[in-house]
Amino acid sequence: MQTVPPAFDAAYWQARYTAPGRAGWDAGRVTPPLQAYFDQLDVQQQPRILIPGAGRAYEAEYLHHLGLQQVVVADLAPEPLAELAARVPDFPRQHLWQADFFALGEADTFDLIIEQTFFCALHPSLRPAYGQQCARLLRPGGKLVGLLFDTPFAGATEPPFGGSREEYAAYFEPYFRFIHFETAHNSLPARAGRELFICLQKL
Known part of the structure; x- marks a missing residue:
């Protein structure tokens, strides 16, 4: 399995998280x-959820407070995981994984994968592998849900990287049925009209 390019390894992301002003993608809250x-999920079913490249993981915090008990967050860098642990002391420590998403094996399967600024953090060469790995980690009928930037970031040489819905569709079509793949109607104001909400079900 292809792994993260060395330029964007754990040390790179640790530096991004700890340097002032280097985490501009961080909304500081779960996005609308x-x-x-999340508000329409059935808590009684307790789906197993993965948030890869979770960063400070406001999504995991929100799901945890809703009562979802099987939420796993994964990130290459230790700093954001430690911050989540400090912010949410009762979040299960065994669900905080300092790990490479692409190195997770088939034993780690999930009902739902949440995408929030992880895809745009990957080197574009990893995008085809991302679609494949999401499908590999999802149980039959599982879903990939989240947000993708639907705008180019011209000249970007480091994350975040942008793109278009036409490009993205090609990565997911081999593995998923498209339930939603459209401009988000309730984005944060700074991102309005520039991000896709996706809900894709594993074929």
């Missing part, structure tokens, strides 16, 4: 499209 999606 994902909050709306």
Whole structure:
């Protein structure tokens, strides 16, 4: 399995998280499209959820407070995981994984994968592998849900990287049925009209 390019390894992300002003993608809260999606989840079913490249993981915090008990967050860098642990002391420590998403094996399967600024943090060469790995980690009928930037970031040489819905569709079509793949209607104001809300079900 292809792994993260050395330029964007754990040390790179640790530096991004700890340097002032280097985490501009961090909304500081769960974003409205994902909050709306989370609010309609059936807590009684207790789906197993993965948030890869979770960063400070406001999504995991929100899901935890809703009563979802099988939420796993994964990130290459230790700093954001430690911050989540400090912010949410009762979040299960065994669900904080300092790990490479692409190195997770088939034993680690989930009902739901949440995408929030992880895809745009990957080197574009990893995008085809991302779609494949999401499908590999999802149980039959599982879903990939989240937000993708639907705008180019011209000249970007480091994350975040942008793109278009046409490009993205090609990565997911081999593995998923498209339930939603459209401009988010309730984005944060700074991102309005520039991000896609996706809900894709594993074929």
